[in-house]
Structures are given as structure tokens and as C-alpha cells.
Amino acid sequence: MTIKAVLFDLGNTLVKYDFGVPEEVFQRVLTSLGISRSLDDVNVAFLKAAKEAEDLNLLSSFGKMRCENYWSQWDSLVLRAQGQKTMKNRFIAILCENILKL
Secondary structure, eight states: OOOOOOOTTTTTTTBSSSSOSHHHHHHHOOOOOTTOOHHHHHHHHHHHHHHHHHHOOGGGTTSSSSSHHHHHHHEEEHHHHHSSSSSSHHHHHHHHHHTOOO
């Protein structure tokens, strides 16, 4: 038998991430922008965003659209749920910058 491919499960199996859950990352980026929100507030915003994403069929488009477009829309929903409408572009730039440092 010829081996054609080998798959590795990197996510928290071979590579441990130190940034925690997405809500914690979101909270850290908000803090870096001078926006103070508790983790509970961010969790509530994520739940509201998930509901709105479901209503908009955004969740079903994951993998069918460009990654940046999907996450930009998701981040916009979370920011709107937080009451932050004008911080989207700066938030996304900082989030991408922090992810690239990993």
C-alpha cells in the first residue's frame, strides 16, 4: 500500500495555544483598543452574534467564501452586539496582527 497523504491534528494536539478561547482573544483586542468589556459581556455578544449569524445563514457559508470575508462579517456581528460600530477595521487589523505573531 502506498501512502498518499498524512494528516496531523495541530489544534491543541501537537501545538498548544496560549490565547484561550475566542471570547478571551476578542476581549484582549477590545482592551488594546481602549474598550473595556468583561468576559461575560463578550460571551453574551458571541451568543447574540451566533444567533444573528444563524438568521443570516452566515454559518452555512463557512468554507464557501473567502476566509477574511467570513471572519470580517462575524467580527462585525460581535462588535455590533457589543455596541461598537466604528471599530471594525481597526479591530480586524489588530486581531490579524496578533494572530500572525503566534
